[in-house]
Amino acid sequence: MSEIAPSAVFQRDRLYTSVALAVIVVLAWAYVISFAGGMSDTPTAASGMDDMGPMAAAAPQIAAWSSAEFVLLASMWIAMMIGMMTPSATPMILLYARVGRSAATQGKPFASTAWFAGGYLLAWSAFAIVATGAQWLLEQAALLSPMMITTSPILGGAILILAGLYQWAPLKNACLAACRAPLSFIQHHGGFQRHAAGAIRLGLQHGLYCIGCCWALMALLFVGGVMNPLWIAGIATLVLVEKLTPGVWWIPKAAGLALIAAGASMVVVSFMSSA
Secondary structure, rough: OOOOOHHHHHHHHHHHHHHHHHHHHHHHHHHHHHHHHHHHHHHHHHHHHHHOOEEEEEOOOOOOOOHHHHHHHHHHHHHHHHHHHHHHHHHHHHHHHHHHHHHHHHHOOOOOOHHHHHHHHHHHHHHHHHHHHHHHHHHHHOOOOOOEEEHHHHHHHHHHHHHHHOOHHHHHHHHHHHHHHHHHHHOOOOOOOHHHHHHHHHHHHHHHHHHHHHHHHHHHHHHHHOOHHHHHHHHHHHHHHHHHHHOOOOHHHHHHHHHHHHHHHHHHHHHHHHO
């Protein structure tokens, strides 16, 4: 019985890894969309505004979160980050899997790709918990609607401008460069790891670079709606395009200018309407 050719083994592993990542992304998006649907169906103070009068519409409905509510919202944020960021990390994960298989055929196996991917997702899960805390602070300050959109045009404009400026920041460029060159990143951070702890650490480091690249874009969720699937998909697409087009340097810059213009417009319109 002949042995399977190495190229066929690599293709099979690539297929299995790709399918596993696709399943993770689909499940994460399904959870987020289901959560968004549940939020839109939940009665809120806004549903009875016509009967309660204008004063009721102006009064913010603020309630303290229970521990269970915080955990539930954190789980939503974690699922959203996994759904948004896994596609852009797929080339890195596939590279790790391919080199790992090659090392295994030479009798020098690396730690499983799952450990590396787990470290990456762990970093974004930590970010999701921080984002949940930010949501809590905004809600307590009456700056967030029931659908998790900022109620302050000034704040919304400021977030847009901040995200736009960060697109031009040296830190953004450095983090994006690391995300665009997976092999170079691994070589400069200890190389491929033989043990699970090392693989998790490497994945965690890669995730932190990705957070450094994309945190400001994630803040835009509070402008267009944390529970707006189209807005979420738009941000995820921008992140994916930025990472997978290393030769097209102007995309982050152009997006930054567009965000700055949109934010400035929002602030100006707000001031003019209140004058």
